[in-house]
Amino acid sequence: MLIKISNLNDGIHNLEFEEKIDELELKEPFSGKYLAEVKLTKLHNRIILDISLNTTAFFECDRCRVNYNSNLQNKFQMVYLFGDSPEESDSDNIVYLPPDTNKIKLNKELRDYAILSIPMKKLCSEDCKGLCYRCGKNLNHGSCDCETHQVDLRWRPLVELKNKLNFN
Numbered sequence: 001m002l003i004k005i006s007n008l009n010d011g012i013h014n015l016e017f018e019e020k021i022d023e024l025e026l027k028e029p030f031s032g033k034y035l036a037e038v039k040l041t042k043l044h045n046r047i048i049l050d051i052s053l054n055t056t057a058f059f060e061c062d063r064c065r066v067n068y069n070s071n072l073q074n075k076f077q078m079v080y081l082f083g084d085s086p087e088e089s090d091s092d093n094i095v096y097l098p099p100d101t102n103k104i105k106l107n108k109e110l111r112d113y114a115i116l117s118i119p120m121k122k123l124c125s126e127d128c129k130g131l132c133y134r135c136g137k138n139l140n141h142g143s144c145d146c147e148t149h150q151v152d153l154r155w156r157p158l159v160e161l162k163n164k165l166n167f168n
């Protein structure tokens with residue numbers, strides 16, 4: 001992804017980029033396209049980019065093992081200063097550019113932040129019920145027969161009451 005910065009007026013510019021994920025050299029679990037919404041603030045000696053990156057990725061649910069796709073989002077900021085780099089630069093998000101620079105290339109940053117947006121815990125939905133640990137049935141599709149034998153302790157008083165009522 002390239003942002004042209006030659007002939008850019010001072011002020012705020014809102015830009016949008018939609019490109020194939022291949023452009024960032026990203027492979028699985030990413031697929032399709034990415035969308036980057038960029039708020040570019042140009043000042044006389046610097047450019048600030050506020051970037052919102054949206055990608056699509058395929059994962060296997062940690063609980064039910066079903067494949068699902070997920071929209072990932074990550075926001076980050078980059079600051080470009082015109083001039084020589086000082087001896088020490090302690091931030092990856094601050095870049096020094098020669099004054100005659102006319103394009104900013106963001107592929108590496110987009111790739112890094114896309115990878116950072118992959119969640120540690122992968123769930124097809126927040127309340128995924130997972131698989132039955134006995135028969136392996138996906139409990140999101142309904143309960144299995146094991147459950148009637150394996151009554152959760154919290155429900156035991158209710159079950160006992162129900163049994164009592166049935167006997168009367």
Ligand SMILES: [Zn+2]
Nearest residue numbers: 061064124128
């Ligand atoms: Zn699941």
Ligand SMILES: [Zn+2]
Nearest residue numbers: 132135144146
């Ligand atoms: Zn079961």
